[in-house]
Amino acid sequence: MDGIHDLGGRQGFGKVRYTQGATAFHAAWEVRANSLYAHAVRLRIFNMDEYRHAIERMDPRHYLTASYYERSLTSLATLLVEKGVVTREELERRAGGDFPLAAPSAPGRTNAEGRARFRLGDRVRVTQDSVPGHMRLPGYIRGKTGVVVGESPAYPFPDAHAHGVQSEDEPTYDVRFRSGDLWPNSAEPALIHVGVFQSYLEPAG
């Protein structure tokens, strides 16, 4: 989905609030939120793609104002309700107030047909695919051409795995793009590498 989470290249955000050696956690509830979602994954209540997608389904205003661990917590609670482990009413009664959850999911899809295998050095084009469900294709590479510089072992296909749809595992390719091709005349020179699932790629000749 073309959600608010797909941030790469969006303009208007300010300076990174950077401090050297910043810690990962600032409050005890953050550690608990992180542990609880990891525990639910370990119990196979949901998988990592479902977890990521439930974050993406948050109301964009909530997404932008929530801290990372609040997004984590919202995804966890949304999936626990959707999987029938708890009800929203119970969570709100226990919490003593509203418990904002993510919006419902759209259907997923299985792998692309006739997927090509690529070798290092091959030129590839990213498909124009846009789906209402989960995908791991950042919008800034859609339709763009790059060069394969790496290949991973096969992974579950996120567009299916986040939705309980049957699919084959497929490799991801590290594809190198030039920033100037991604944002013509409006990017600083750099090589941008993106891990792209095989289903999102076609030969560029």
Add this chain to the structure above:
Amino acid sequence: MPDTDRVIQRTASVEERVDAVQAALDERGLKASEAVEELGHLAQETWIPENGARVIARAWIDPEFRKRLLANGREAVAELGLAMPKHHRHLVVLENTAQVQNVICCTLCSCTAFTIIGLPPDWYKDVEYRSRVVRESRTVLREMGLDLPPQVEIRVWDTTADTRYMVLPEQPRGTGGWSEDKLAALVTRDSMIGVARLGAP
């Protein structure tokens, strides 16, 4: 007479919401409180940047290990007793040189090789870094205190699949012959993300 049925709508605090989830899971026998203890300890005491620092220091002093690390990161870190989650099936180690600066990010969420380089800091997960580092990398690095000479090529790696990346920083000048432990103490998490270089001690 007070209206006791009237519900004042307010959003529960994040602490109240975490409490609610934890208690609901505990009541169903899913041992959430035990998991919070166990996984909280792992996140704060086990998955720490010192792991990655050991990997980097070993790569600096052992050329054969360095080759293995660059060829297959996941297998090489296992030699040092370091594990990665099952779904991280591949660890790509990116070698910085005087002419090349590799930088890692995750524009879609906040993925990292957290068992090796530690859980990511806030700024890595914030919208500013995620939106800007792919498009304005040199400016972002400069704002973060890394002012690279113009001839240095910047290579950004966006962690959009379950392959994980870590940066192998250059060994600081003047540290030849140092022990592995002493070298490891120089390595910072931010240098393994690629937003900092290591200066001479």
